[in-house]
Amino acid sequence: MENPENFRKETRAWLEANCPPEMRRPAQTEEDTCWGGRHWKFQSEAQRLWLERMAKKGWTVPEWSREYGGGGLSRDEAKILRQEMRALNCRSPLDSFGIWMLGPALLKYGSEEQKREHLPKIACGEIRWCQGYSEPGSGSDLASLQTRAEDKGDQFLVNGSKIWTSYADRADWIFCLVRTDPNAPKHDGISFLLFDMESPGVSTKPITLISGASPFCQTFFDDVLVPKANLVGKLNKGWDIAKYLLTHERDMIGGMGSTSENRSLGQIATDTVGTDNGMLADTVLRGQIAAFEIDALAFRLTMDRAGDMAKAGQAHHAVSSLLKYYGTELNKRRMELVMSAGGTDALEWEGERSREGRTARAWLRSKANSIEGGTSEVQLNIIAKRILGLPGA
Amino acid sequence: MALVLNDEQTMLRDNARGFLAKNAPIAHLRALRDKRDAEGFSRALWKEFVEMGWAGILVPQDYGGLGLGHVEAGVVMEELGRTLTPSPFLATAVLAATAIARAGTDKQKQHYLPKLVAGDLIATLAVDEFAKHHPDHSAMTAARAGKDFKLNGAKTFVIDGHVANLLIVAARTAGKAGDTSGLTLFIVDASAPGVRAERTPTVDAHNAARITFQDVNISAENVLGKVDAGWDVLEGVLNVGRAAVAAEMVGASEEAFGRTVAYLKERKQFGKAIGEFQALQHRAAHLYCELEVTRAAVLKALQTLDDSYDRAGAIVSVAKARAGLSATLAVQEAVQMHGGIGMTDEFDIGLFMKRVRVCQELFGDSNFHADRLARLNRY
Numbered sequence: 001m002e003n004p005e006n007f008r009k010e011t012r013a014w015l016e017a018n019c020p021p022e023m024r025r026p027a028q029t030e031e032d033t034c035w036g037g038r039h040w041k042f043q044s045e046a047q048r049l050w051l052e053r054m055a056k057k058g059w060t061v062p063e064w065s066r067e068y069g070g071g072g073l074s075r076d077e078a079k080i081l082r083q084e085m086r087a088l089n090c091r092s093p094l095d096s097f098g099i100w101m102l103g104p105a106l107l108k109y110g111s112e113e114q115k116r117e118h119l120p121k122i123a124c125g126e127i128r129w130c131q132g133y134s135e136p137g138s139g140s141d142l143a144s145l146q147t148r149a150e151d152k153g154d155q156f157l158v159n160g161s162k163i164w165t166s167y168a169d170r171a172d173w174i175f176c177l178v179r180t181d182p183n184a185p186k187h188d189g190i191s192f193l194l195f196d197m198e199s200p201g202v203s204t205k206p207i208t209l210i211s212g213a214s215p216f217c218q219t220f221f222d223d224v225l226v227p228k229a230n231l232v233g234k235l236n237k238g239w240d241i242a243k244y245l246l247t248h249e250r251d252m253i254g255g256m257g258s259t260s261e262n263r264s265l266g267q268i269a270t271d272t273v274g275t276d277n278g279m280l281a282d283t284v285l286r287g288q289i290a291a292f293e294i295d296a297l298a299f300r301l302t303m304d305r306a307g308d309m310a311k312a313g314q315a316h317h318a319v320s321s322l323l324k325y326y327g328t329e330l331n332k333r334r335m336e337l338v339m340s341a342g343g344t345d346a347l348e349w350e351g352e353r354s355r356e357g358r359t360a361r362a363w364l365r366s367k368a369n370s371i372e373g374g375t376s377e378v379q380l381n382i383i384a385k386r387i388l389g390l391p392g393a
Numbered sequence: 394m395a396l397v398l399n400d401e402q403t404m405l406r407d408n409a410r411g412f413l414a415k416n417a418p419i420a421h422l423r424a425l426r427d428k429r430d431a432e433g434f435s436r437a438l439w440k441e442f443v444e445m446g447w448a449g450i451l452v453p454q455d456y457g458g459l460g461l462g463h464v465e466a467g468v469v470m471e472e473l474g475r476t477l478t479p480s481p482f483l484a485t486a487v488l489a490a491t492a493i494a495r496a497g498t499d500k501q502k503q504h505y506l507p508k509l510v511a512g513d514l515i516a517t518l519a520v521d522e523f524a525k526h527h528p529d530h531s532a533m534t535a536a537r538a539g540k541d542f543k544l545n546g547a548k549t550f551v552i553d554g555h556v557a558n559l560l561i562v563a564a565r566t567a568g569k570a571g572d573t574s575g576l577t578l579f580i581v582d583a584s585a586p587g588v589r590a591e592r593t594p595t596v597d598a599h600n601a602a603r604i605t606f607q608d609v610n611i612s613a614e615n616v617l618g619k620v621d622a623g624w625d626v627l628e629g630v631l632n633v634g635r636a637a638v639a640a641e642m643v644g645a646s647e648e649a650f651g652r653t654v655a656y657l658k659e660r661k662q663f664g665k666a667i668g669e670f671q672a673l674q675h676r677a678a679h680l681y682c683e684l685e686v687t688r689a690a691v692l693k694a695l696q697t698l699d700d701s702y703d704r705a706g707a708i709v710s711v712a713k714a715r716a717g718l719s720a721t722l723a724v725q726e727a728v729q730m731h732g733g734i735g736m737t738d739e740f741d742i743g744l745f746m747k748r749v750r751v752c753q754e755l756f757g758d759s760n761f762h763a764d765r766l767a768r769l770n771r772y
Contacts, residue, residue, distance in 0.1 A: 264770070266767070266770050266771070266772030267772070269772065270772050275772070278768075278771070279767070279768075279772065280767075280772050286767055286772060287760070287763060287764075287767075289767070289772065290763035290764065290766050290767040291714075291763050293766060293767075293770065294710075294711045294714045294715055294762075294763060294766060295686070295715070297690070297708075297711050298686045298687065298689060298690035298711055298712075298715050299686055301396065301686075301689040301690050301692075301693045302685060302686045302689040302690075304396050304689070305396035305397070305688075305689040305692070308395040308396045308397050309396075309397055311395070312395065312397050314397060322681070322682050322685060325679075325682060326682050326686060377675065379678075380674065380675045380678040380679060381671075381674070381675075381678075383678035383681055383682070384674035384675070384677060384678045387678075387681060388654050388674075388677055388678065388681060389654075389658070390654070390657060390658065390668040390669070390673075390674050390677065391658060391665075391666045391668050391669050392665070392666075392668075392669035
């Protein structure tokens, strides 16, 4: 970067000129977050314009190179962009699994043709992706997956079922783990396939969670034909890509708890239990909240440090397991405290006052954090094996 | 600032680690303990610290010190934590040097700092008066006697108190216990009439003392900082000490953890290494995460002391509270996972548990700092 302060100034000026005022208020509903795709209905002209302008600049994916629809920014420049967006309360112009997960995997493992075909459409929000990993019989033991892709000349014939496919019912394409060699050891017979969700034989069914309606679906493949050109990486080498992509997913889930702060726990509890001499009247809850805040701040610093270590070439590749494990357990702890601090107010399930039971639903939803993307127990296994080198782990 | 050590800091760490492994391994602490050494530390070792510049690590170069920062002092503390080395480093080079360098007059700095750097003086901070850390509850008095002051009261848990030549003492010139205003810091000659130190070695075989002050005359020129307004200086010095002790706990807990993981790989029961049992693997992996999270907080606290000294209170409390809890978990798991042998005096692992218990109390335990953070965040 030539001069970071110049870049910061230019960035701020551009954001001020181009980010519509409506896009500088916090997102209230799910639809306020733009996910893009063929079927996306923009909430407002401002949302459409904001995506269009940011995509043109390449700033929906600031660190990807320009030829793939990115902004070609360095890590430091992208950090400045994020800081300036935060400072002006700019919403993210586009959220998607294409940006967070498939994009990094394609950049590393995709052919040049695949990169040119798919990355620009992710960057501008034209195509919305979903992830086909877990199956009804393959959760923590993901590599036991049974969805089969049979070789039919220049195509694969895919049969099977995926579960916990977030937004499968709204996605345009899927990146999917399939078994291409049923006779090989389980990790060595898996391939990474891309296909259109409008292909004949694909169907989806939404899943209701303990928190209510959810983005999760079960997805069924019934004699789906997929061109062989849609294989990413080498045949039967999909597990490497799967693992690489899981680290991105873990980083994403691990970081979720720290970005969803509205009112602090101390404020929530002050409003409900009141104070005594300037201190929370419930002294046990006060101690629990303080202990949580200590851990939460230290964890945010741990994420910063992980980034700094990666930059300095000192990072351990299994650090994403640490972040995923710790971040999700912390978020569950936070939601338990939110419920405790909120008391009976937090129990309301319907109606405008509780915004349709937002707190209670978020509390219930948080329980999935330590299951999805690899359970806490799986993360501890990975740490025990790859970082501590314990035998037989 | 990136949350990693830079090249110079890494070199300091490697040098310190190499030096201490060779010259002051845990056997050094054992030898002092077992012969009931009257001073509780080795003058010869301290002389080597002085020669390496460590006694003046935080002292500005104008006064002969290295003029380095809290991150560097923390690097040394962490390494001292690994080897459990008793030395006047914390009391003299961290606490007293910071107090004088931050709050001293030019004359005081010129008089004392070069002597600290040269190892001619052992100095310490005398703040606690109770079994638990409550600096604002200090009740010891410093009554006006003309232009001078007369000290009366008692301090407890004064690190290296019985070997210190110089004491930085917090006493009340106004107000009552619980007030942060009305406290004043004094530089007190430990050999002055009326000062009496009783050595109270702690469970970890490190030095501490109870010190009584009976009609101790202190001239006005030995006031450190402003009369009645010692609180801010004291808080700053305590923050420095808290972050340093947190760094020491990082070192002690990581060493204990490293020894424990090695033991899990080597100890065999039921025909296999006990590290193959998932019950132990998950506890070890969880502990690893706790130690990593603490390390980030402690480094940030040290960096904040270097960058914005006056705004370090919250992050220092986070670091000290975290370090206390994760180090406590580390040493408890260490003893438990070592089984019977971990309970023997002959085996080193128990020494880590003893040291961490003392560090937890030093300058406020985890509960103190959680409370402090809650106050800072107004709930």
